[in-house]
Amino acid sequence: MKHNMILSASGWRKVFAISGDEQDKNSEISSDDIKISVTAADVFFDYICKVSGQQIPVIALGIDTRPTGPAIADAMIRCLVKRGAIIQYSAVTSAPEIMAYARKLDGFIYISASHNPIGHNGIKFGTNDGGVLNASENAKLVKDFLSRLEDDEKLDKLINEVYSVPSSQIQKVYDVSDSSKHNALYAYKNFLQETITSYSDKTKQNDFFRLLDNTLKEKRIGVVCDFNGSSRSRCIDRDFFTEHHINFYSINDDKIVHEIIPEAENLVYVAAQMEQLHKEGHDEVILGYMPDCDGDRGNIVFWNERTNKAEILKAQEVFSLSVLAELTYSIWINQNNSDFKPAVAVNCPTSMRIEKIAQSLGAKVFRAEVGEANVVNLAREKRQEGYTVRILGEGSNGGTITYPSAVRDPINTIFAIIKLLCLKERGLFELWCKKSGNNYKDDFTLCDVLETLPEFTTTGVSEPRAILHVSQTNHTELKKQFQIIFENEWQNKSTELKQRFGIEQYECVITNGTKETRNVSDFSLSQKGGLKIIFKDKESNPIAFIWMRGSGTEPVFRIMCDVQGDNPQMEKELLEWETKMIKKADKN
Numbered sequence: 001m002k003h004n005m006i007l008s009a010s011g012w013r014k015v016f017a018i019s020g021d022e023q024d025k026n027s028e029i030s031s032d033d034i035k036i037s038v039t040a041a042d043v044f045f046d047y048i049c050k051v052s053g054q055q056i057p058v059i060a061l062g063i064d065t066r067p068t069g070p071a072i073a074d075a076m077i078r079c080l081v082k083r084g085a086i087i088q089y090s091a092v093t094s095a096p097e098i099m100a101y102a103r104k105l106d107g108f109i110y111i112s113a114s115h116n117p118i119g120h121n122g123i124k125f126g127t128n129d130g131g132v133l134n135a136s137e138n139a140k141l142v143k144d145f146l147s148r149l150e151d152d153e154k155l156d157k158l159i160n161e162v163y164s165v166p167s168s169q170i171q172k173v174y175d176v177s178d179s180s181k182h183n184a185l186y187a188y189k190n191f192l193q194e195t196i197t198s199y200s201d202k203t204k205q206n207d208f209f210r211l212l213d214n215t216l217k218e219k220r221i222g223v224v225c226d227f228n229g230s231s232r233s234r235c236i237d238r239d240f241f242t243e244h245h246i247n248f249y250s251i252n253d254d255k256i257v258h259e260i261i262p263e264a265e266n267l268v269y270v271a272a273q274m275e276q277l278h279k280e281g282h283d284e285v286i287l288g289y290m291p292d293c294d295g296d297r298g299n300i301v302f303w304n305e306r307t308n309k310a311e312i313l314k315a316q317e318v319f320s321l322s323v324l325a326e327l328t329y330s331i332w333i334n335q336n337n338s339d340f341k342p343a344v345a346v347n348c349p350t351s352m353r354i355e356k357i358a359q360s361l362g363a364k365v366f367r368a369e370v371g372e373a374n375v376v377n378l379a380r381e382k383r384q385e386g387y388t389v390r391i392l393g394e395g396s397n398g399g400t401i402t403y404p405s406a407v408r409d410p411i412n413t414i415f416a417i418i419k420l421l422c423l424k425e426r427g428l429f430e431l432w433c434k435k436s437g438n439n440y441k442d443d444f445t446l447c448d449v450l451e452t453l454p455e456f457t458t459t460g461v462s463e464p465r466a467i468l469h470v471s472q473t474n475h476t477e478l479k480k481q482f483q484i485i486f487e488n489e490w491q492n493k494s495t496e497l498k499q500r501f502g503i504e505q506y507e508c509v510i511t512n513g514t515k516e517t518r519n520v521s522d523f524s525l526s527q528k529g530g531l532k533i534i535f536k537d538k539e540s541n542p543i544a545f546i547w548m549r550g551s552g553t554e555p556v557f558r559i560m561c562d563v564q565g566d567n568p569q570m571e572k573e574l575l576e577w578e579t580k581m582i583k584k585a586d587k588n
Contacts, residue, residue: 003036003149007145007146010371011112011122012122013113013120014120014122016029016066016071017029017068022118026068026119028068037071037075038078039145043144045079046144047144052107052127058088059107060108061073061080062090062093062097064295066111077174081165081169082165093181094296096296098184099131100188106127107127111123114294115292115293116260118256130407135513192236196412198333198403212418219421221246221422222246222248223241223246223288223289224250224251224270224273224287224288225249225270225291226267226269226290227291228256228290229293230293230295233253249273251273262292262299264462265462267288267312271309286302287417287446289301297408297410298410299318299398300312300414301313305447314460316395316398318398319398319400320357323344324357324420326400327342327363329390330390332423332428334388339386342361343358343366344363347368347374348370348549349395349461351395351458352456353454357436360432360436366378368515372399374513381514391403396461398413400413455565456564457570465579466558466559470582471586476527479548479585481586483523485585489581503537503544504536505538507533508521509531509532510523511526512529528549529549530547535574542564546578
């Protein structure tokens with residue numbers, strides 16, 4: 001049977017709404033989608049038995065708040081019960097929550113389509129290492145999944161067997177779902193305390209939070225969340241913030257009321273709520289966030305006391321701020337560690353401002369292909385080489401991953417900023433100012449911190465001009481044609497590029513999985529991975545780049561440009577040039 005799914009390591013996704021409309025809020029799924037759900041569970045059961053060595057694996061299962069989640073989960077539960085798994089079904093659960101919970105189990109299945117529109121849904125798989133399966137492991141599941149879908153006779157037999165399981169056995173799973181949810185929240189809170197402090201030792205965790213909480217009792221801070229009906233509305237956010245003396249406000253707790261992707265166009269709602277709260281006298285409210293539906297991503301709004309407005313931070317700024325905070329925190333707690341080698345792992349299109357921050361703090365930057373699993377696995381590789389990689393993520397979407405977590409988490413992002421603001425005595429911002437050559441003052445605010453960030457102009461990942469629809473499905477061939485066009489254009493435009501932008505050289509860089517290859521002469525070697533052209537000045541200093549890659553979760557080709565300094569005209573022209581060349585290559 002046909003499946004129409006995008007089978008990426010970041011998640012298997014499609015429109016599950018029975019109408020095929022990606023904005024449909026109907027909860028019903030088709031008989032074919034039931035078959036897809038059952039087959040996916042069947043494949044994962046065999047996989048987790050093999051990798052865990054368990055004949056009766058314990059599997060966490062959760063959903064986000066999309067309407068089709070319960071129907072997909074029910075089909076999977078029936079299959080897993082038939083196969084003999086022990087199922088910990090926690091119903092609506094955030095991605096960081098289920099991944100923390102699964103660390104004590106054998107693996108997890110998470111039903112979500114992340115930031116995609118409401119009619120979409122999907123499936124993420126993982127073991128007990130805290131993250132989703134990497135590309136090579138996901139490929140094994142994909143191969144098995146596709147093979148099973150090809151055999152209609154066996155597929156029909158599987159469906160009949162699954163739906164012949166007595167309803168009493170299925171009900172037992174639902175009967176303990178409240179208990180599973182309680183255990184998931186407990187595991188998640190304990191794990192958050194470890195990620196925020198960097199200590200597994202409870203005594204050290206308590207010492208850190210005692211220090212932080214004492215400051216927070218005196219320094220009033222308020223945080224606003226636009227839950228937008230996401231899985232985080234049923235998570236620990238409210239309790240966790242208030243426990244640490246942070247005033248917590250929220251909107252849209254129980255319903256998805258606007259688009260799910262946490263980009264600027266959807267952060268206006270939390271910004272408006274922050275401004276309303278200030279009018280009502282809640283002047284302690286300085287941060288706001290909006291998670292996506294699975295709750296692993298939350299971009300930031302901050303209160304600018306100079307303009308007296310709530311202002312939306314760009315995704316790259318959010319990530320840069322997190323890197324600054326967690327790198328300085330890592331240095332702060334490792335002052336007496338002679339073996340300390342700080343590093344950051346990021347994806348290929350993360351802004352070059354990360355190199356500037358890392359350079360000031362004596363840290364290395366390593367880059368992987370787009371995809372959370374790629375960045376997580378690159379960080380693991382670098383830790384094995386002796387580096388301390390506390391902070392990692394994909395700057396292009398603002399997602400912050402704080403070790404030992406292997407998934408983005410908005411609470412970690414918020415607490416990174418809070419640590420930066422509240423650890424003041426020989427604290428993080430003072431350390432950053434000393435290392436970066438910026439002026440420090442005791443009464444600093446987040447505005448002051450933001451002004452010290454290296455300045456870059458970067459294309460936003462959700463901007464319409466960052467997304468191209470191309471007809472060529474063979475990305476290797478497309479990039480081969482792009483190289484021919486680019487090299488010809490370079491010859492014709494080199495004088496203009498030098499005179500207008502100071503561009504005198506270029507370097508091609510490709511990323512495939514966790515591997516970055518520099519000075520590449522054959523653009524097509526990037527295949528489906530990332531392709532980046534770094535532009536340099538006469539001293540060979542990088543001053544801009546253009547980047548491209550076909551999406552692994554959506555039928556689009558993503559592009560972007562990053563330019564040093566406040567230079568929107570240069571960013572605009574370089575991106576338009578890239579767009580023109582890709583479209584021309586697509587026609588060849």
